[in-house]
Amino acid sequence: MRLLSSTTLLGLQVLLGTLSVALANSKDINDQNRLIVPQHETTSHFKDAEFPGGSSSNTSFQVTAVLNSPSPPYHAIIECWALAAPFNVYPTVGVALALGDVSNATYVVLPPRSGEGWHRPPANMYFVLLSGAAHVHAPKPNSSTGMVDKLRHGRKHAHAHEHLYIKPGWNQLIIAVDSDLRAPGHLTYYPGDTETVALQIPFFNGVIPDHVFVRPGACEGPTDDAGEHWWV
Ligand SMILES: *[C@@H]1O[C@H](CO)[C@@H](O)[C@H](O)[C@H]1NC(C)=O
Ligand SMILES: *[C@@H]1O[C@H](CO)[C@@H](O)[C@H](O)[C@H]1NC(C)=O
Ligand SMILES: *[C@@H]1O[C@H](CO)[C@@H](O)[C@H](O)[C@H]1NC(C)=O
DSSP states (O other), rough: HHHOOSSSSSSSETTTTTEEEEOOSTTHHHHHHHHHHHHHHTHHHHHHHHSSEEEEEEEOOEEEEEOSSSSOOOEEEEEEESSSOOOOEEEESEEEEEEEEBBBOEEEEEEEEEEEEEEEOSEEEEEEEEEEEEEEEEOOOOHHSSSSSSSSOEEEEEEEEEEEEEETBOOEEEEEOOTTTTTEEEEEESSSSSOOOEEEEEEEGGOOOOEEEEEEEEESOOOEEEOEEEEE
């Protein structure tokens, strides 16, 4: 019952193959927002949503994604996306957002101070951290692609070797879609002294939810080498 007792994701629902996320409007709302809602200068959707109490909101949910670069060598890159699905009023209190159709869910327990080595996600999926911490490295690109890596959306990516830090409060729900067989995927380490527990939730038919690109790098936390003990 660790899923149900998790205090970090409130109201994660998998019903009839559709996943949604809900936020309650309680006195603890600021803590909850910090855990699953990226707060940035111009895009903090809760500043805009303010629990509209009857009307829907056009504010967005930002999610960090690990995907393949569209050009050779197709290495993994990290981007912050905003999902296209809007927040709507939840029937009791708070707001909710449909995360789209999913196919199943797997509960994963990773040992303390471990690492997976190079790997691709088993399917295009959401990865939801329940407890512990994970550190994802995008591969260090070679000189031909490292400094100027042309991304989708016509943007240039200046620092393609990036870090994604996942812990309560940072990137607790991410999208992992760097499954291109022409690249090795990414490296993941679990640096904590406790187990890391997560859910893997593949998208139905592998279809990535509609989204817009926000910026290179993770939505939350550092994107560079953060030094020691970031996970504590
Ligand atoms: C919501 O929609 C209105 C009207 O289209 C727009 O002016 C506003 O910027 C939008 N807010 C967000 C957070 O996208
Ligand atoms: C879960 O869904 C993924 C993607 O559809 C699929 O590859 C995988 O085999 C499924 N796992 C189980 C246990 O059904
Ligand atoms: C970069 O890596 C790709 C794939 O590993 C390789 O094909 C390409 O030749 C490399 N470029 C340079 C400049 O090393």
